[in-house]
Amino acid sequence: MERLYGGIEAGGTKFNCMVGAGPDTILAEKHIPTLTPQETIRQVLAFFEPFVRRKQLVAVGIGSFGPLDLHPESPAFGSITNTPKAGWQYVNLRTQVLDALELPVSFDTDVNTAAFGEQYWNPENHGLESFIYVTVGTGIGVGTLVNGRPFHGLVHSEAGHLPLPHDWERDPFPGICPYHGDCLEGLASGPALAKRWGRPAENLPAGHPAWRLEAEYLAFGLASLIYTCSPERIVLGGGVSQHPGLHALVRRKVQALLNGYIHSPLLLEQIDRYITAPALGNRSAMLGAVAMAMEAAGQGDVLKP
Amino acid sequence: MERLYGGIEAGGTKFNCMVGAGPDTILAEKHIPTLTPQETIRQVLAFFEPFVRRKQLVAVGIGSFGPLDLHPESPAFGSITNTPKAGWQYVNLRTQVLDALELPVSFDTDVNTAAFGEQYWNPENHGLESFIYVTVGTGIGVGTLVNGRPFHGLVHSEAGHLPLPHDWERDPFPGICPYHGDCLEGLASGPALAKRWGRPAENLPAGHPAWRLEAEYLAFGLASLIYTCSPERIVLGGGVSQHPGLHALVRRKVQALLNGYIHSPLLLEQIDRYITAPALGNRSAMLGAVAMAMEAAGQGDVLKP
Numbered sequence: 190m191e192r193l194y195g196g197i198e199a200g201g202t203k204f205n206c207m208v209g210a211g212p213d214t215i216l217a218e219k220h221i222p223t224l225t226p227q228e229t230i231r232q233v234l235a236f237f238e239p240f241v242r243r244k245q246l247v248a249v250g251i252g253s254f255g256p257l258d259l260h261p262e263s264p265a266f267g268s269i270t271n272t273p274k275a276g277w278q279y280v281n282l283r284t285q286v287l288d289a290l291e292l293p294v295s296f297d298t299d300v301n302t303a304a305f306g307e308q309y310w311n312p313e314n315h316g317l318e319s320f321i322y323v324t325v326g327t328g329i330g331v332g333t334l335v336n337g338r339p340f341h342g343l344v345h346s347e348a349g350h351l352p353l354p355h356d357w358e359r360d361p362f363p364g365i366c367p368y369h370g371d372c373l374e375g376l377a378s379g380p381a382l383a384k385r386w387g388r389p390a391e392n393l394p395a396g397h398p399a400w401r402l403e404a405e406y407l408a409f410g411l412a413s414l415i416y417t418c419s420p421e422r423i424v425l426g427g428g429v430s431q432h433p434g435l436h437a438l439v440r441r442k443v444q445a446l447l448n449g450y451i452h453s454p455l456l457l458e459q460i461d462r463y464i465t466a467p468a469l470g471n472r473s474a475m476l477g478a479v480a481m482a483m484e485a486a487g488q489g490d491v492l493k494p
Numbered sequence: 495m496e497r498l499y500g501g502i503e504a505g506g507t508k509f510n511c512m513v514g515a516g517p518d519t520i521l522a523e524k525h526i527p528t529l530t531p532q533e534t535i536r537q538v539l540a541f542f543e544p545f546v547r548r549k550q551l552v553a554v555g556i557g558s559f560g561p562l563d564l565h566p567e568s569p570a571f572g573s574i575t576n577t578p579k580a581g582w583q584y585v586n587l588r589t590q591v592l593d594a595l596e597l598p599v600s601f602d603t604d605v606n607t608a609a610f611g612e613q614y615w616n617p618e619n620h621g622l623e624s625f626i627y628v629t630v631g632t633g634i635g636v637g638t639l640v641n642g643r644p645f646h647g648l649v650h651s652e653a654g655h656l657p658l659p660h661d662w663e664r665d666p667f668p669g670i671c672p673y674h675g676d677c678l679e680g681l682a683s684g685p686a687l688a689k690r691w692g693r694p695a696e697n698l699p700a701g702h703p704a705w706r707l708e709a710e711y712l713a714f715g716l717a718s719l720i721y722t723c724s725p726e727r728i729v730l731g732g733g734v735s736q737h738p739g740l741h742a743l744v745r746r747k748v749q750a751l752l753n754g755y756i757h758s759p760l761l762l763e764q765i766d767r768y769i770t771a772p773a774l775g776n777r778s779a780m781l782g783a784v785a786m787a788m789e790a791a792g793q794g795d796v797l798k799p
Contacts, residue, residue, distance in 0.1 A: 256756075256757065270757060271757050318645075318646060318647050319645075319646075319647030319648065331722075333722075335640050335645070340623075340624075340640070340724075341623060341624075341724065342623050342624030342723060342724030342725055342726055343624065343720070343724045343725060343726045343756070343758055343760065343761075344724055344756055344757075344758060345724060346721070346722060346724060347720075347721045347724070347755070347756060348721045348722045349721075350721050350755060351718055351721050351722070352658065352659050352714050352717060352718060352751065353657065353659065354657050354658065354659055354660060355659060368752075368753045368754070368755040369751075369753060369755070409657050412657060413656055413657060413718055413722065414722060415648070415652075416651070416652045416653045416654075416655050416656050417636075417638075417651060417653045417656070417718065417719060417722040417723055418647060418722055418723065419645070419646065419647030419648045419649055419650060419651060419652070420647055420648060421647055421648045446657065446674075447673075448673045448674060449673070450652070450655060450673040450674070451561075451648070451649055451652060452561065452575060452576050452649075453648055453649060455648065456648075
């Protein structure tokens with residue numbers, strides 16, 4: 190009997206669901222719009238139901254938008270906490286899936302899960318002590334793995350909200366973060382670009398001054414991550430970062446900001462290998478959730494130190 | 495026969511050496527000026543010699559100024575690398591102590607070692623997943639422990655060099671970091687304060703505008719650490735941070751910057767317990783080095799997860 194795993198990327202716009210056993214063994218995939226928690230979770234469970242009925246599904250992984258309660262000893266463990274997303278405050282995603290499917294369920298942030306997917310399924314990334322996934326899209330999120338495990342600490346990375354040098358004279362845009370105004374996300378997320386330049390990021394052509402400024406803000410964010418988390422690789426994903434040429438601009442600007450201070454060949458000579466695009470395209474989180482499900486079922490713990 | 499441990503805090507100005515077995519069992523302590531590597535190391539070894547001769551010394555821990563090569567598989571493992579400190583480039587401290595004393599030697603950054611001391615010897619700090627020590631003095635250094643272990647990644651934390659929002663109109667001081675100008679260390683280290691205000695930090699009285707600005711820059715640094723490393727506690731040490739009232743200013747400014755975004759009682763209500771002074775005063779690194787020596791000898795690994 191085939192052993193299959195469920196992966197859920199729970200997002201504010203859609204829930205991306207997958208059944209499979211790895212990037213080359215994807216049996217089903219579905220994108221469910223994020224409506225009320227009740228309706229959305231009903232559709233998610235319906236997607237998995239046939240595989241559960243045939244006893245093929247072994248475990249499920251969830252990578253969710255946050256902020257999340259990730260403390261196993263907390264009463265709200267497995268919940269989305271104070272999200273601005275109406276109706277979703279303190280919804281316990283983990284428990285609802287666990288109770289309905291009666292299978293092992295792993296639960297983490299969408300970005301930690303995407304980081305896990307990128308490290309787990311790419312042998313080049315095995316054995317790294319510090320590994321970071323950054324997504325630049327509707328928001329800016331950062332997933333952090335230490336020794337191959339999702340890292341939480343007090344809560345989990347919120348590096349999208351890093352304070353940045355902001356030259357108000359050159360860029361008087363005040364930023365759109367409701368908490369911090371001109372933090373990284375406030376200045377460089379997709380909606381920030383749209384508001385700053387009066388059109389969606391995908392309609393800003395190559396060579397538009399938007400991209401040089403965007404690369405600069407992202408580079409400040411990545412430099413801050415390099416100084417604080419000392420990652421051995423950074424995967425830069427998300428819709429906005431797919432703009433052609435943006436990775437190259439960011440890499441050059443990161444080098445300019447570090448200014449040779451950190452003597453690592455990865456930063457000085459091989460930055461193309463250091464800041465990379467996601468190997469799994471837009472499936473990093475779904476396939477990360479599948480990998481976390483495999484671990485929850487006691488399978489395939491290739492990253493355990 | 496008594497089992498004693500050596501601790502070395504190797505600094506750019508002095509080498510602080512200790513023989514003991516914990517904060518309540520300090521047998522000897524010596525502060526040796528940092529001269530040439532040869533002369534300095536000779537004096538350090540002479541300090542330990544009587545304890546070695548009596549076969550009391552079991553192991554030695556070294557916490558050193560950096561940057562350091564901390565990769566055990568690297569040929570330069572145990573070296574200070576590209577320091578601006580004349581004569582000290584690529585000095586292999588670890589090997590020299592190891593070869594002379596023929597005892598187990600642990601080796602890490604001065605700040606990771608100080609963090610280790612503060613977590614190891616203070617039971618309140620046991621069991622934390624993420625723990626940070628920040629020193630504000632001649633430079634600004636950050637030590638990071640994950641699950642009670644010194645964290646390295648690509649190199650080790652260099653969070654003293656975080657880029658910060660810098661309001662040039664309010665503070666036209668360009669900063670003193672030779673690599674980055676107005677990074678955290680460039681704006682807020684002791685020498686930066688001295689240059690900015692024309693007198694040493696210790697001569698700036700309470701109520702001087704220097705301290706409000708200093709608190710602001712430090713708060714930007716701590717907020718960046720909170721977003722990226724999600725520590726469960728931050729110890730704020732070093733000479734400059736001992737200015738009366740500075741901790742309180744920094745705490746309030748950190749709360750203002752986070753603006754309630756991270757829903758943790760530690761940040762919202764108990765920030766006095768979250769950002770604290772070192773429990774070991776100015777012996778954090780020496781006693782951390784002693785604790786690391788105990789671990790190197792296979793003793794007292796109370797922090798192992």
